Amino acid sequence: MFQYSHQQYSEINFSSQDLRYGELTACTFIRCTFQNGSLEEIISSHCRFVECDFRGASLNGSIHKESAFENCRFNGANLFVSKFEACKMTGSDFSGASLDGITIDGGDWSYTNLRLARLAKQNLRGIKFHEADLSGADLDKADLRDCDLSMALLAKANLQGTDLRGADMEGVDFKTLTLAGTKMDREQAVLFSKAYGAKIG
Incomplete structure (x- = not known):
């Protein structure tokens, strides 16, 4: 040592x-x-x-x-x-x-490449993932409450059973997400509805 x-x-x-x-x-x-x-x-x-x-x-x-x-x-x-x-961890590449x-306990993972990462059932609460690439990542039943997911790429990510309440999802393309059983708050529900053409107000 x-x-x-x-x-x-x-x-x-x-x-x-x-x-x-x-x-x-x-x-x-x-x-x-x-x-x-x-x-x-x-x-x-x-x-x-x-x-x-x-x-x-x-x-x-x-x-x-x-x-x-x-x-x-x-x-x-x-x-x-x-x-x-x-x-x-900003800008780091974890592909493959x-x-x-x-275990990821807080921190700043903005601009990271976490494409196809297996993070099912992980406690990721409060982590900053601004503009991170989480395309195809397995986030099944992960805790993403209060995360900064603004502008993150989540195309084809598995968000089944994921808890997104309190997360900042500004700029996320909801049309690319599979959200079966996902927990969302009111603000996210509005963003989701707008993505599919709903007029709120």
Whole structure:
């Protein structure tokens, strides 16, 4: 096990290093690569990763607290039972990543690519997904109350049994949604009706 604190790294290749069980505190990584790396059960706190490459990396069991992953690539990464608490993930790409058992506790996931992500039955309450791509995502019975879903792409997403009450859905194309059993509040019901040509008033 190792501990890094208040370190800064730029354009460093960590791919071949065994980073399992390590602790990172207030470190900054800029355009570093962790591609196909071993980061199982790593803990990051108040760290910042900018344009880093985590493609194919093993991050299962990892815990991240108030860290930022800005415009990072997680394509094909293993995030099984990983946890993100109040993290800033803006612009990061999770296409093809394994998100089974992931815990997302608050934070800003705006502009992320979560296309086809499996997030069924997840507690995603209050998370910011502004302009996130959730096309085809499995959100069956997920708790999306009070989320910012404004301008999010939800085409062909499974929202069956999802709780959307209190979520900001301004700019969402309701015609692309399947909403069987979905819980909506009055404001969302109005947006939904308007999408199908109803005149409210």
